[in-house]
Amino acid sequence: MTPVEVLRLLQAMDCQVCVEGEKLRVWAPSQALTDDVRQAIRQHKAALLSMLTPERRIALPRYPAPCWRCKGPSERQGLRYLLCATCLAQERQGEPHHDS
Numbered sequence: 001m002t003p004v005e006v007l008r009l010l011q012a013m014d015c016q017v018c019v020e021g022e023k024l025r026v027w028a029p030s031q032a033l034t035d036d037v038r039q040a041i042r043q044h045k046a047a048l049l050s051m052l053t054p055e056r057r058i059a060l061p062r063y064p065a066p067c068w069r070c071k072g073p074s075e076r077q078g079l080r081y082l083l084c085a086t087c088l089a090q091e092r093q094g095e096p097h098h099d100s
Helices: 003-012 035-043 045-052 085-092
Strands: 016-020 023-027 062-066 073-077
Touching (some): 003 035, 023 045
Antiparallel strands (some): 062 073
């Protein structure tokens, strides 16, 4: 399991992950963290800290993905879905979204 996969798994389990100094804090629903997940977190702690700490953040890969609003062509960076250029411009101008 890669560090990105660990982070995706934690998000899928509705866990909250944050950094406090050099500590990685994970708040999880009751019994969500199995021994295997805990081991993966320990194994990738340094990479997870780097991904979540602004001063040490590593660039996450960008790849094609649909816009979360209109489903048109866009990109996704790491775990974050992005808006396409049209929807982003509408959002910045405060325009309501219209489904086609």
